[in-house]
Amino acid sequence: MQTQSSPETGINQLRKNALGVGAVTFLVVSAAAPLTAVAGGVPLSMLLGNGPGIPLTFLLVTVVLLLFSVGYVAMARHIRNAGAFYAYTAQGLGGLMGGAAALIAILAYNAMQIGVFGMFGAITSGFFASLGFSMPWWAWTYLGIAVVAVFGYRRVDLSAKVLTALVILEYLVVLVIDAAILLKGGDAGLSIAPFTPAAFWSGTPAIGILFCFAAFIGFEATTIYSEEAREPNKTVPRATYISVLIIGVFYMLTSWLMVNGAGVDKLVPQLQGLQDPTTFLFGLAERYVGHWITVVMNILFITSLFAGVLAFHNGVARYMYVAGREGLLPKSVGVTHSQFQSPHVGSLIQTVIAALVVALFAATGQDPVLALFSWLTNVGTLAIILLMAFTAFAIVAFFGRNPGLESNPVVTKVLPIVTGLILLVLVYYISVNFGAIAGANGVLAVLLPGLVVIAALIGFLAAIRLRSFDAAGFARLGAGQEA
8 A cells, every 4th residue: 555645745734743742642631621620520511310329430431442442542543633533534434424524523523612711601601790791792702713713823842832731730630639538538438439330320321421421522632632642653653542541540530539539429419409510529529628729729620621722722623634635625615824824714614603602692692501501512512432343444445455454353344333333322422312412492403413413414515526526636535644
């Protein structure tokens, strides 16, 4: 097989050698928004899902993603493309499926970023209102959109430096709480009960699995940045495994200590008694550390949300860039900035889309958290899990056609098939229960997940059009740059 290279060379490329293992890892981890997940996602997963079984759920999800990563990074060694899941789907399952994957990915990252912008506006508005300075949630959201637009337009390593600083602070404050609970022995001594099958099967484990999986969203970003990484054949695999392990171990241990901090048997009743489950971690922090840390947490909660939207913005801008470069979107989208070598057109388009969607929700009086955040982030989660399932089967097909590239069938067949089937089960569960999971009823329970189908159809039709007008370009879909 010949080395795969992009038809575009010279100035129209992303900035080379901009990112090392550490920078790529932090871009991925920041998309998981650690403090946002621990303060918001984990308590909700305990309340609605399987309660004290969440630590074991995180462990199992981490194992699944590590198994998926084996084939994922094997394919990354042969295809270097900022389109990641799209590129692998195109190269494995063909250009038509690749076109569908590209538009699903663009929808997913748009939905994730805009949804998190809703919570960013709400939390920021509430924080400053407590200080006597009131502005509506959408005003803070637009301020965030403007700042993210500046970072997205400029060099990617500038974004990485900002994310690195914010993520380090997030981890530190949560680790302080973890250490305090650990040293004080929790509510009634430290228990391993959360790691038992009985704990896992309590409540509704399927919802717990979904929430835990959502905590890893942004995981694919290691390969999104492959065109900008130093020594990508080493950087991407290392950053992928490190990212999954950091996210998984951190959430597993933190959730275990949160369960013990409240008390294994007291956890769910305590959560049920809270008007807002996102205050659960703040209550533990005040109990085990002191009031001072809750002030710091409030500020970092806002910066955590900002770090998340910045990472998602970078991801969708690169997907748009690749889709434009390869002919699925207008060629004008697939260009980079002459000075910054950033995907500035994709960044600008994403900014406009975010502004318009926020305006729609604000004008119709929708809640920024219960509607904008909940609806769109669940659409994004569904879309990304579907993309991962596509990718798992694409890995099998790609190495089946190119057996000389990888010789280990466990890497090229067994693990991708197993993880692909697991992911398809998750897609089915989310789809049929979307209304209950996202809090969207009636027509919205069908329309919102239906957006994924609509995006897939648009991408499929775009690929058909490309095949008709540029057969050579269609054949190159997902080929990427020299690997």
